[in-house]
Amino acid sequence: MASMDSVITEHESKKLRHTLGRFATGVAVVTTSSGGNQPSGLTINSFSSVSLDPPLILWSLSLNSARRDIFESAEYFAINILAGDQLDLCQHFSSTIPDLFSDIAWQPSPNGQPILDGVAASLECRTWNLVEGGDHIIILGEVLAHHHNDKAPLIFAKGQLTSL
Numbered sequence: 001m002a003s004m005d006s007v008i009t010e011h012e013s014k015k016l017r018h019t020l021g022r023f024a025t026g027v028a029v030v031t032t033s034s035g036g037n038q039p040s041g042l043t044i045n046s047f048s049s050v051s052l053d054p055p056l057i058l059w060s061l062s063l064n065s066a067r068r069d070i071f072e073s074a075e076y077f078a079i080n081i082l083a084g085d086q087l088d089l090c091q092h093f094s095s096t097i098p099d100l101f102s103d104i105a106w107q108p109s110p111n112g113q114p115i116l117d118g119v120a121a122s123l124e125c126r127t128w129n130l131v132e133g134g135d136h137i138i139i140l141g142e143v144l145a146h147h148h149n150d151k152a153p154l155i156f157a158k159g160q161l162t163s164l
Helices: 009-020 067-073 087-092
Strands: 028-032 038-045 047-052 055-062 076-081 106-108 114-116 122-134 136-148 154-157 162-163
Touching: 028 067, 028 114, 038 055, 038 087, 055 067, 055 122, 067 136, 076 114, 076 136, 114 136
Parallel strands: none
Antiparallel strands: 028 038, 028 076, 047 055, 055 136, 076 122, 106 114, 122 136, 154 162
């Protein structure tokens, strides 16, 4: 087992990314407007179910993220699981555009969190816990409401975006 202060080389980091890329994941946009702030969001693929009782999910955020403070202090957030035809939203929320919601269609959830139009599924969550994990913060959320439809999800595998 590696020690907590071990340093991974850039070469080994790339090899690890390629290995992990063999596990296909969905692509989502996490959004928030907690605290009456302007809505914010970012594209993630580090999303997972944790528990059904209580209903918990998790996602992780780089400690270097420009939006770290927003999400660490958010009481509520939404997970928007992108549909296969929403590559444009994936790219949009991966950018550094200052006002990410200026030309994006969305509706507020019951607690005011942005739910993007046309997504395959959405989950409205209350922040349940924050856990440090290496170079990321792991955000656990309690699912308060959820919705899904029959749209195929956007998938990320082997460094490529695709759909089922």
